[in-house]
Amino acid sequence: MRCRMKFYVGIIITIFFVCMRYAEAEQSYTVINEHFEHYDGVQETLFSADNARVIGRQRNLNGTLKFSVDMDNEHFMLSVEIFHAQPGDDNFKLIPIGITRMPLCDAFKTYFAKVAEPSFVHGENTDFPYIPEEGLCPIPKGEYYFKNLTVKTDTWPTHIPRGNIKAKMSFFKDGVDIGAGALVMRVEDRE
Numbered sequence: 001m002r003c004r005m006k007f008y009v010g011i012i013i014t015i016f017f018v019c020m021r022y023a024e025a026e027q028s029y030t031v032i033n034e035h036f037e038h039y040d041g042v043q044e045t046l047f048s049a050d051n052a053r054v055i056g057r058q059r060n061l062n063g064t065l066k067f068s069v070d071m072d073n074e075h076f077m078l079s080v081e082i083f084h085a086q087p088g089d090d091n092f093k094l095i096p097i098g099i100t101r102m103p104l105c106d107a108f109k110t111y112f113a114k115v116a117e118p119s120f121v122h123g124e125n126t127d128f129p130y131i132p133e134e135g136l137c138p139i140p141k142g143e144y145y146f147k148n149l150t151v152k153t154d155t156w157p158t159h160i161p162r163g164n165i166k167a168k169m170s171f172f173k174d175g176v177d178i179g180a181g182a183l184v185m186r187v188e189d190r191e
Contacts, residue, residue, distance in 0.1 A: 063145070072137055078104045
């Protein structure tokens with residue numbers, strides 16, 4: 001299924017951010033990427049992953065992430081909202097997990113480096129900058145590829161709702177939405 005995405009780092013990071021705080025454990029479920037959705041900013045779009053796609057039998061993510069400006073902690077923030085729908089339903093409802101708006105570099109240091117980076121392997125499936133333990137700020141302007149990216153769920157919670165999950169990551173500059181992306185995934189019991 002083809003889809004448009006705003007930021008894989010957009011949405012996958014979203015779900016990764018949320019799940020970072022849980023202990024690693026054997027998962028009783030599998031996650032299958034369905035599609036990506038892209039959202040333009042309200043007045044301007046400074047973050048984009050609108051060419052990202054879920055492709056192939058493995059349902060891998062491919063595309064680019066574009067940061068139109070260097071993004072620091074002073075002006076830029078990030079939030080992640082998680083939505084759930086029953087299997088076969090597209091009526092998504094916000095669930096009470098996610099990341100409230102927080103400074104962008106802090107979010108990348110706290111969540112991306114620990115949760116998403118296992119999926120984004122610098123030099124292997126992406127050229128997105130490596131986030132060291134001490135963090136990276138600003139997030140540098142540029143267009144970064146990711147190819148054949150699979151979502152690694154080892155750091156996800158052991159219990160998440162079955163059905164469809166939408167992880168929406170939104171970027172803000174001085175409080176105004178400058179772009180977002182959402183990864184829609186299907187969660188099923190492991191066979």
